[in-house]
Amino acid sequence: MIFNIPFIAVAALILIGLYAIIFRRNLIKMVIGITLIESGVNLFLITLGYREGSVAPIFTSLPTGTTVPEGMAFPVPQALTLTSIVIGVAVLALMLSLIIHIYRHYGTLDVRKIGGGEE
Amino acid sequence: MNIVDFLLQHSPALIVAIPLLGAFLTPLVSRLNDKARNIFVILTLGLTTSIVFLLASDVFAGNIHTYAFGSQDLALPIVRILFEVDAMSAFMTIIGTILALVSVIYSWAFIKENTGLDKYYTLILLMTAGMFGMMLTGDMFNFFVFLEITSIASCALIAFWTNKGKAVEAGFKYIVISTIGALFILFAIALLYGQYNALNIATLASVIQFSFLDKIALVLLIAALAMKAGIVPMHMWLPDAYGRAPAPVTIILIGATQASLYGVFRVCFTLYGNTINLTPVSIGWILVLLGLITMLLGVAMALIQSDFKRLIAFSAVAEIGYMFLGVGAGLTVLGNTEMMAAIGSSAMSGGVFHIMNDALDVGLLFLVAGAVYYATRETSLDKLGGLARNMKYTTVFFIIGLLAVSGMPPMNGFASKLLIYESTFQLNPILSIVAILSSIMLLAVFVKVFHSAFLGPALPKFKDVKEVPKSMLIAMGIIASIIIVFGLFPELIVSNIVEPAVNALISYGDYIREVIPTFTGGM
Numbered sequence: 001m002i003f004n005i006p007f008i009a010v011a012a013l014i015l016i017g018l019y020a021i022i023f024r025r026n027l028i029k030m031v032i033g034i035t036l037i038e039s040g041v042n043l044f045l046i047t048l049g050y051r052e053g054s055v056a057p058i059f060t061s062l063p064t065g066t067t068v069p070e071g072m073a074f075p076v077p078q079a080l081t082l083t084s085i086v087i088g089v090a091v092l093a094l095m096l097s098l099i100i101h102i103y104r105h106y107g108t109l110d111v112r113k114i115g116g117g118e119e
Numbered sequence: 120m121n122i123v124d125f126l127l128q129h130s131p132a133l134i135v136a137i138p139l140l141g142a143f144l145t146p147l148v149s150r151l152n153d154k155a156r157n158i159f160v161i162l163t164l165g166l167t168t169s170i171v172f173l174l175a176s177d178v179f180a181g182n183i184h185t186y187a188f189g190s191q192d193l194a195l196p197i198v199r200i201l202f203e204v205d206a207m208s209a210f211m212t213i214i215g216t217i218l219a220l221v222s223v224i225y226s227w228a229f230i231k232e233n234t235g236l237d238k239y240y241t242l243i244l245l246m247t248a249g250m251f252g253m254m255l256t257g258d259m260f261n262f263f264v265f266l267e268i269t270s271i272a273s274c275a276l277i278a279f280w281t282n283k284g285k286a287v288e289a290g291f292k293y294i295v296i297s298t299i300g301a302l303f304i305l306f307a308i309a310l311l312y313g314q315y316n317a318l319n320i321a322t323l324a325s326v327i328q329f330s331f332l333d334k335i336a337l338v339l340l341i342a343a344l345a346m347k348a349g350i351v352p353m354h355m356w357l358p359d360a361y362g363r364a365p366a367p368v369t370i371i372l373i374g375a376t377q378a379s380l381y382g383v384f385r386v387c388f389t390l391y392g393n394t395i396n397l398t399p400v401s402i403g404w405i406l407v408l409l410g411l412i413t414m415l416l417g418v419a420m421a422l423i424q425s426d427f428k429r430l431i432a433f434s435a436v437a438e439i440g441y442m443f444l445g446v447g448a449g450l451t452v453l454g455n456t457e458m459m460a461a462i463g464s465s466a467m468s469g470g471v472f473h474i475m476n477d478a479l480d481v482g483l484l485f486l487v488a489g490a491v492y493y494a495t496r497e498t499s500l501d502k503l504g505g506l507a508r509n510m511k512y513t514t515v516f517f518i519i520g521l522l523a524v525s526g527m528p529p530m531n532g533f534a535s536k537l538l539i540y541e542s543t544f545q546l547n548p549i550l551s552i553v554a555i556l557s558s559i560m561l562l563a564v565f566v567k568v569f570h571s572a573f574l575g576p577a578l579p580k581f582k583d584v585k586e587v588p589k590s591m592l593i594a595m596g597i598i599a600s601i602i603i604v605f606g607l608f609p610e611l612i613v614s615n616i617v618e619p620a621v622n623a624l625i626s627y628g629d630y631i632r633e634v635i636p637t638f639t640g641g642m
Contacts, residue, residue: 033304077309079527080312094294095294098278098294101281
């Protein structure tokens with residue numbers, strides 16, 4: 001059970017994020033929801049990085065008796081997570097800058113009130 | 120080694136690298152002057168186009184190209200990213216490169232009066248690079264990265280006219296949809312990696328078991344990619360995005376949408392090729408059903424639109440339904456050699472051929488709508504009228520697009536739709552009846568547009584409207600001539616380009632054996 005906690009956290013983060021995107025009216029809160037989903041997916045990737053019985057792939061501090069490279073966890077998920085975080089920052093910045101433009105046009109962040117009227 | 124062999128060997132990398140490098144050089148070049156920048160961008164994409172055709176001609180001759188970034192050693196499968204180009208990828212890159220080249224030629228005059236053009240061209244090149252990356256890559260995570268590059272660049276371009284509130288709103292809608300979609304794709308990739316320790320499509324396909332987690336991953340991948348491809352009921356972003364973006368952006372956006380469509384096909388046919396028909400209800404039938412709903416709803420919504428570009432956007436939704444119908448019909452009989460030869464391969468030829476035809480037809484219509492907007496500053500069909508008097512060439516191009524999109528002979532739309540009608544009729548007559556019905560309704564939609572925008576009495580406020588500048592006419596002319604050539608010689612295109620692409624999808628074993636030589640399954 002205790003080892004499943006990361007996966008439960010992943011599911012909780014993604015569900016809370018989806019709830020925020022679907023039911024919240026405020027654009028900023030929707031963006032926070034997207035960020036939560038992203039954190040959930042990143043946490044999932046990191047959790048997958050651990051393989052039972054293997055050690056962290058740091059060559060300089062390997063425990064004695066480790067077979068190289070079979071005894072080490074392959075550091076691919078960490079690389080994927082870093083890429084995903086970088087992409088997430090770019091998307092977040094773009095979404096927030098669009099929200100600034102939307103606020104200038106409509107004077108509100110409520111999704112029910114934006115989008116109406118003539119151009 | 121001569122220069123052509125060298126280019127051919129490195130072409131998968133160059134096709135992505137040239138637009139990417141060009142994108143970051145564009146702001147520097149635009150310091151010189153505007154004309155130099157436009158020529159630089161057109162030359163960049165022209166060079167890319169020639170390399171695409173060089174690669175495609177070799178791939179259509181039967182060679183699958185692989186290109187490894189990083190370790191060339193097969194024993195370490197993860198320490199590299201692999202590009203793998205089969206005929207389907209090559210087919211998609213040809214579509215993408217035509218659309219991108221036409222878009223920048225069209226942009227020369229269309230977008231001239233706007234500011235921030237160095238950023239505009241940078242984003243166009245980035246979007247093109249991302250699109251090519253999605254089509255060429257053989258690695259799931261790499262696919263996700265290129266998907267995000269394309270989404271970010273296209274979102275910024277959809278919201279290019281930031282002085283219009285609705286354009287910004289459409290851009291925001293697009294980025295929210297595509298980010299959520301991309302995150303679920305990443306989640307599915309993580310599910311696959313966790314089980315099989317691999318990210319390469321071919322490696323994954325050779326070991327996939329179709330366990331419970333694989334099914335979840337399949338659903339997530341298809342749902343997210345279909346959302347990005349604009350399938351009903353996940354189409355709500357598409358009319359906004361297509362309708363509000365500047366016309367030359369819309370035409371590349373069609374290419375980006377079809378890259379997601381390519382993702383759906385790659386996942387269904389290659390990644391899950393061995394196992395997809397183990398389910399009691401074939402995934403193919405789900406695709407066919409989605410295709411039918413998409414066609415009917417797209418056309419029905421197009422009938423009631425009064426905005427020129429939104430109307431075309433809804434008909435673009437309907438057109439995507441045809442591709443899903445054709446290729447989905449092929450997927451239902453995947454693995455069954457007899458049925459595949461009788462029905463599947465011609466249905467898929469129709470579906471795959473229609474990908475190219477849709478890009479050209481709908482693209483041409485969007486360019487015409489952009490030209491009308493450029494000349495009159497008006498997109499509402501209620502206020503337009505009598506434009507045929509002042510804009511002769513544009514009217515001719517619109518007629519060509521109209522006939523092509525509604526599947527009338529002798530245009531290219533007819534050729535691919537006929538293939539779809541014939542083959543799906545044998546599968547189930549209702550499928551082809553619905554397809555023909557929506558095609559007829561599409562004709563009704565566009566005859567209405569033709570009448571209200573181009574015919575009718577001359578309106579006094581459009582008295583001074585002039586024909587659009589040359590660069591826009593050239594761009595529309597290129598597409599129109601391709602449409603007519605394809606319509607007159609469909610057999611040539613089908614046997615030389617489309618059938619290799621369809622065979623590449625069907626015989627997924629070859630794609631896998633290129634990386635895993637010991638793989639034995641597949642047709």
